[in-house]
Every structure is written in structure tokens, then in C-alpha cells.
Amino acid sequence: MPEGHFTVLKTSTKTSARRGILRTPHGIIQTPAFMPVGTKGSVKGMAPSDLIDLGVEMLLCNAYHLYLRPGCRFVEERGGLQKLLAWNRPILTDSGGYQVLSLNTLVRVNDEGVVFKSHLDGSRHAFSPEKAIEVQEALGADIIMSFDECLAYPSDYAKTSSSLKRTLLWARRSKEAHHLENQSLYGIIQGGFYPDLREVSLTGLLEIGFDGYAVGGLCVGEPKEMTFQTLQQIVPKIPAAFPRYLMGVGTPEDIVASVLLGIDLFDCVLPTRHARTGILFTSEGTLHIRNAKYAEDNQPLDPCCACYACRNFSRAYLRYLFMARELLALRLNTLHNLYYYLTLMKTLRAAIEDDSIEGRAFC
């Protein structure tokens, strides 16, 4: 475990929000932070130079996708993800558990691990905690995740309980398998929507001891109240000294609400995926650029935004580019949405610093 991985700089007096610093071999991340997702080793449409201009401090890459293609050996022989991607800043990889269980024709899951067929070519693969750590060590990210089982919603108590026990078993084996110095390992809290199971999960993980704790198994189809009930219950129980990572979340509103509860790290495909379907985040809500009402609209996407797309182009032109299927549309949309998310995080960090975060509207 790297020394001094995380430092809380300031905690909001009226909420649980906190402002921190995460130290990694490839640099420092100001938290709360949002990680854009580079599923297959690139944030779709963005060059590393764009991400640097945007102020991105850490990327998330998917171990499962990179394991299948281009393969761990390929990445390892090229000096790891950072060198391959020309991204000399922090990277976090997920363990592949979520993708293995959601994207594939699952062959078998038991305490040993998971056997699945590749979504690319149907080839058969086995993932275990040891394999997931081996893969992530080869990829060489700054922060890696323990192997977990993520259940669909709804799942009953008995199923959730036994799955949680398996995830704890896997967490221990993940920890034991992990030997790479200078690479942090985070545990993932599961337990579905059962408060006592969430607590069992966290207690078990704390006993094993990780460098950070992630909340997994949320936003899997449950009503939003349940998501936040779970967060309200479990987040305060994660010791304040550790970074808290909410996996795969979410909308700007979800992020604000989660920061208020004390979450430090976020990743989500929403800004990049929405960009590619023409859904843009603005200070006035989401905007569907395909909508005919923007056909003649000379305003920027968001009059309050200072991104490259908003400083240079009108909604009318961006709509035209999108309808004409020009590559530039995807790029400008992605740039804008990421700028929106990163600006939101910056605003949230500033609001924690001057202790003005409570009761304010951020999006």
C-alpha cells in the first residue's frame, strides 16, 4: 500500500462533502474527481492532448476490454497503459467483474471464479480474483480494483447474501494476489439494497484492508431513492481517512448528491456516450441536438460554457454536423460534455473549500 495515498484537506461543516488529494505514481488528483472512461484504451474521439486541455487528472480503463483486446501481454510489453496511450497521468482500471457478468454469455460462476465467452469472438475465458489482479498488474494502472460479483436488480436477500460472501472471499484473494508496489488496490462494497449486508461487506473489506473503498452494485436498475438510501447508510461508515469511490455514477445531479454524502471519486460513460447520441449537458439541463428547434439556433450549446465548442460554434452548426454524420460532431459534443462534468467537479471542489456547498444549486 502506497504511503499517504489520500489526504482530506477540508470537510464541509454542514454536509459530509470533503476536499482531498489523491497521490499516485503518475501524479496528484484533486478530489472530488470525475474520471472519463476510456473503455478500450481511448476516450472515444478525444486525444490525450484534449484531455489535458480539459484538465482531466485521471482516466478509467476497462480491464475486461483490454484483456480481450489488445491483451495484457501487448500492453505490458509496451511499458503499461500510460506509455501505450501517451497518457502520462493517473489511470484506474476496474477489475472486469462487472463486464464479465453483464456483457457476456456467462458459462459458470462459482466461488473459484467466472467462466465466460468473449463478446468479441465467443472464445472461452476464465476470470478469478487472482486472474483479475494479474491482468490489472500487467496493465499497470495506478489504482486497481478487487474482483467482485455485481448482481442485477432486483436480487433477493438470500442471493445477495451469498453473492456478498463470495465477493468478500474474492476480495481477500485479490488482496493476497496483489504484489505490485506503487499500485493501490481498492475493495468494492456490495450487498445490494440490504443495509445489514452492505455493513457486512464493508466490515469484511476493512478487516482485509484496502487503499480505498468503492461502492459497487448501484445504478443497476433500482429506483433512485434506493440508490441514495444505500449511499446515506453506508458511506458514513467508510473510515474518513480512505478515498471513497462510487462506481459508474452518474448524472450531474447524482454526482452532486453523492459528493454531499462524502464520495471522492466518480467514473461514468454518460458524458461521452450521451455526446455520441447528441445529448448535451448544459446549465439549463440536457439538450438533444437533433431536435429540429435547434436547426436555426445561433446560440452556443450552453451560453454559460467556455469550452472550445461553445466558444466557436452555434447549435445550428453542431446540429447540422450531427445530422450530416460528420466526425467533428462527435468530437465537439464529447469535448463539451466532458468540459461540463469537469467544470462541475471544479465548482464542487471550490464550494467545499469555502464551505458554501450546502443548499446550493450546481446543475
Added chain:
Amino acid sequence: MPEGHFTVLKTSTKTSARRGILRTPHGIIQTPAFMPVGTKGSVKGMAPSDLIDLGVEMLLCNAYHLYLRPGCRFVEERGGLQKLLAWNRPILTDSGGYQVLSLNTLVRVNDEGVVFKSHLDGSRHAFSPEKAIEVQEALGADIIMSFDECLAYPSDYAKTSSSLKRTLLWARRSKEAHHLENQSLYGIIQGGFYPDLREVSLTGLLEIGFDGYAVGGLCVGEPKEMTFQTLQQIVPKIPAAFPRYLMGVGTPEDIVASVLLGIDLFDCVLPTRHARTGILFTSEGTLHIRNAKYAEDNQPLDPCCACYACRNFSRAYLRYLFMARELLALRLNTLHNLYYYLTLMKTLRAAIEDDSIEGRAFC
């Protein structure tokens, strides 16, 4: 006709190559120059900021495509192409003649003009010289082209002769229809592969009087020797004081050979289109990035290239991105190919300046 539109700075002593300056309302172009093609109002995958970084001085946009979508009124109401595209540098538009005759279900061509069906939705449209000029005035480029008929290869003498007469008629009407100050109008030399007809065409155009002269109707399927026989014959007859533009050409080798014959301006989709199919121009010839032999290749695309892609990424990673259909692949490939073309033009200009162009290898 703008005063002092073109100045020849230096002419090669042993070849016909010349180094010049083209002045336009949106800035100066150093010639010989290559124009990337922004068919529908964007160079596919490139933002204007990339093009500026690459040193692009002038873009070509297609009047036909922009006329159909988003439409001339749309562009005009937004202050013209430069404002719409956030490209505050020179733009040249072609007249649409080539596209009208090659992309569409042609309904009718006669001396009056062309009736055609849109390749987008089958709607019926009429283009005439007057219409082509009206469209290009509305788009507001710095340099526009007269309306011409471009024949397929092969076309016999009689057909070529009558088509050429029509093009001359259209050229005169284009000139008469053109009233926009500060916008140059170029005539297009046709005449197929018949030297006497090419000469009739040029003589006719010179009588009408244009700001520049383009060679059209080449690279339409003829053997390469015929292309260059035609250029060798006709280019020296274009008075040296005028800019000479070779439309839609070509490979790096074609460009070098044409510069040696005294051509000043080029446009071609080759670098951008090839990029999107994984064909890259390098100092060692073209490279097909899909080829399995690059799967583990840690070299840059071109060890002699200083573009962003070559400075940061390996062939192995670029091949992986291309095979995984990541958007970044198209962008990096396009960036590289345009860098290759623009560097070639820079090298050619320097070689004319120090009179070392003859007998040298450039690509």
C-alpha cells in the same frame, strides 16, 4: 477582381516550378499550396484548431454538398462559411459542376444548365452558371469557381469539343453573374485529352478574363501518362501572372510532378479519405495500418515524421485503435496524412526558394 491577388516570388531556373503568394480577404496563402477538403463544412475528424496547428492556410469546401445541406441561406444568414465553420482563414469553393455530374441521377444537361436529383433525398434541383455563382456568393468563400462540365474518360473528340464549348459558354455566364467584391473567380480549363481543345478552352477563358485558371477534367480514369501529357502541354500556356490550380489532384508523387510543371494550388480528398481506411503516407511509401505485420510494431507510423500521432503513438497502438473502431484512430490517421501533405508542400516551397527542386526526391 481583387487587385494583386497573386504574386510570383521566385521561379525555379531549371523547371517551371514557382513560389508565390496568394492574397485573399481572409489572409495570405504561400504557394504551392495544398488545400484539405471539407466537403460538407468540416474536414472529417479535424477541428479548426487542428488545421491551424497543422499550418493549413486554405480549405476547399464543396458548393454542391453545402447547397443541398445545410443550404446557402443557412450559411449566408450566419455570416458565411468562415464564421459558421470558425475558420477565419481562406476558403475556396468548387462550383458543384463535378459533383452534379458525378454523384447524381442526372435528369438533363443542356446549354442552359443541369437538372439533377439530390443524392440525399432524390429531390429535383437545377444548376446553371448563374445558380452556381449565386450559391458560391452566398457561401462567401474567398475564391470561387466557374461552372463547368466535367466529362468522363474516355470521351470522343466530338463530344469533348461540344462539351468544351458549353463550358466556355458557362464560363462567360459565370463571369457575368459574379458581382461580389473581394471574391476571386477562377475559370476551369476543360478539353479532355485533346491538346487543341485544351488550347481552345484556355484561349476562350483568357478572353473572358479570370483571377486564376484551374485545370479540370483530369484524373477521371485516364492513364497517368495522359494526365501529365495534358499538363505539360497546357500549363505553360497559362500566363505566369495568374495562379494555376490543379483540381482534385492527387498523390504526393502527382503533386511533386505538377509543381515542377508550374502548378500553384492543389486540393484532394486522398490524405483524409485514405486516413479513414487506414492508408497512411510515410517517407517510405504508403502503409496499410490494418496489415497484421504492424500488430506488434513499436515504431511510429513514420520515423521521419514529427506529427502528434508519430510523436506519441506506436503503429501497434494505432493498428489496435483502428481494428477496435475507435474514433481516435480516424483522427490520428487524418492528422498524420495531412501533416505529411503539408510538410511535402513546405519542403517543395523551400526547394523552389533555394532553387534546389530539380532532380530531387520528395516522396
